Amino acid sequence: MIIHDAHSWELDVAGAQEVQRQLAQKLRLQVPGDFRLTSLCGCDVSGAKNDDRVYAVAVVLSYPELTVKEVATAVCPATFPYVPGLLSFREGPPLLKALRRLRAVPDVFLFDGQGLAHPRGLGIASHLGLLLERPAIGVAKKPLVGVYTSPGPEPGDTVPLVYREHQVGTVLRTKRGVKPVFVSPGHLMDFDTATRITLACCRSYRLPEPIRQAHHLSNRLRRGEKISNIY
């Protein structure tokens, strides 16, 4: 898919934070009127201690079958350290490289991290959703900001994630007896739709299938294992 270059990635911490504040003003937390869910794209990046490269994967799944339709990968040297709040500056470049190799244009993108639930309202799902100009959702295993209580025990039970007096996400129980996940809208997305799509993509596991697949494939890519792109 075609993705326009919007800004430099070669920035220091202060410069990256300024870019986030500027981009956050462009976020649209509403689903397009013609939105139809037919395909989803899971995005994830893996890396290792003695390896300064990052391994990105974008995997497209059909909905509601959730079968893999296409896989795109990219390997890049890591150009930015992991700094809480600046994850997209480390994982964004490799993910965009992989996404540009995608033939399909998925209806929605799921990222392993936050969307709105971020110190400046621009987690990786919001940042990349804006650059892609497509609906995006952040699904994180742990919160970055915000306060919350424990959601009920049943799959689908939720509680709001609140930061500075406002809801920034939803704590969602995807599976009984398992820790909840932290869902937040990225771009062209709202709280309810983000939560419902995430839950609809959960099968027998805690994480939604697009992200599970992306996670699995990025690890295989790093280990040099074969990844078939013919489905």
Next chain:
DNA sequence: GCGACAG
């Protein structure tokens, strides 16, 4: 100043 801190 101290603690917290997506992946």
Next chain:
DNA sequence: ATCTTGTCGC
């Protein structure tokens, strides 16, 4: 996140 062994439960 990664590293890394065993352990608990379906």
